[in-house]
Amino acid sequence: EPEVTQTPSHQVTQMGQEVILRCVPISNHLYFYWYRQILGQKVEFLVSFYNNEISEKSEIFDDQFSVERPDGSNFTLKIRSTKLEDSAMYFCASSLLARGLIFGPGTRLTVL
Amino acid sequence: AQSVTQLGSHVSVSEGALVLLRCNYSSSVPPYLFWYVQYPNQGLQLLLKYTTGATLVKGINGFEAEFKKSETSFHLTKPSAHMSDAAEYFCAADSSASKIIFGSGTRLSIRP
Numbered sequence: 001e002p003e004v005t006q007t008p009s010h011q012v013t014q015m016g017q018e019v020i021l022r023c024v025p026i027s028n029h030l031y032f033y034w035y036r037q038i039l040g041q042k043v044e045f046l047v048s049f050y051n052n053e054i055s056e057k058s059e060i061f062d063d064q065f066s067v068e069r070p071d072g073s074n075f076t077l078k079i080r081s082t083k084l085e086d087s088a089m090y091f092c093a094s095s096l097l098a099r100g101l102i103f104g105p106g107t108r109l110t111v112l
Numbered sequence: 113a114q115s116v117t118q119l120g121s122h123v124s125v126s127e128g129a130l131v132l133l134r135c136n137y138s139s140s141v142p143p144y145l146f147w148y149v150q151y152p153n154q155g156l157q158l159l160l161k162y163t164t165g166a167t168l169v170k171g172i173n174g175f176e177a178e179f180k181k182s183e184t185s186f187h188l189t190k191p192s193a194h195m196s197d198a199a200e201y202f203c204a205a206d207s208s209a210s211k212i213i214f215g216s217g218t219r220l221s222i223r224p
Contacts (some may be wrong), residue, residue: 011115033211043156050198056211089153099144099163101212103156 002026006092007037008064013082014112021077023092032075033093033101034067036060044089049075082111114139116205118215126223128148131175131190133218134217138184143205145186147177150200159201162186173197198222 005024013019025032034046047057049067065078075094079086087110093101119134120125137143160171167179173196177188186203200219206212 028129035214042216043204045213050119053146093156099206100146100158102158103148105155 002102004092004094005105006090006100006104008107009105009110010110012112015084015111016081019079019082019109021079021090021092021109023077023104024073025075025092025094026096027073029042029094029096029102031055031095031097031101032067032069033095034077035091035093035103036088037091037106038088057087059071076095078107082109084111087111114143114205114213116203116213116215118201118203118218120218121216122219122221124221124223127195128192131188131193131197131220133188133220135177135186135188135215136184137186137203137205139159139205144212145177145179146199146204147171147175147186147188148202148204148205148214149173150202150214150217152199156202159188193220193222195222195224 032049066076092104145162148156162179203215204212
């Protein structure tokens with residue numbers, strides 16, 4: 001069964017450093033998403049991406065965040081200058097018709 | 113603005129007992145509705161979804177949910193709990209093509 005994959009599974013970084021989280025969505029899907037989950041809290045929407053552009057973003061998704069689909073298969077989330085409060089699980093998701101997202105296993109980001 | 117409310121952050125039932133996890137949504141447009149399950153240290157797995165048609169939807173692992181428009185509810189049930197059902201359950205709603213939003217989650221514990 002097709003699945004969304006994410007790398008790395010765990011990323012540790014120093015505050016102020018840039019990180020790039022990578023995702024490979026399901027190949028025929030058209031909509032791509034990033035969500036995050038701070039430990040013990042709810043799953044929060046960050047951004048959605050369709051037709052090579054951002055279709056919606058939350059107030060969390062400020063100027064330090066960016067997304068890219070550089071080569072038609074990977075979908076990346078870049079955090080330019082990480083803060084302690086960016087520590088969370090980051091989930092990538094994709095969908096064919098924007099109904100019923102399929103999530104990846106997540107990347108645990110730890111900012112020290 | 114759309115919101116999803118899950119009543120009860122923690123539900124505990126005995127093995128073999130009925131599981132009932134509550135979810136209410138608020139939306140001016142009837143949304144598509146989902147239940148996701150998250151096992152410890154894992155990602156989000158789609159349990160079931162309601163889009164259109166039959167209001168009682170069946171999902172994996174014996175779970176089902178009923179969409180009740182008059183009550184703006186989408187409660188998740190399972191007739192007989194199993195120890196392996198212990199997990200975090202998230203209700204989610206999607207009334208636009210750009211994103212789904214999650215409830216705060218309900219942790220289900222199963223007593224032997």
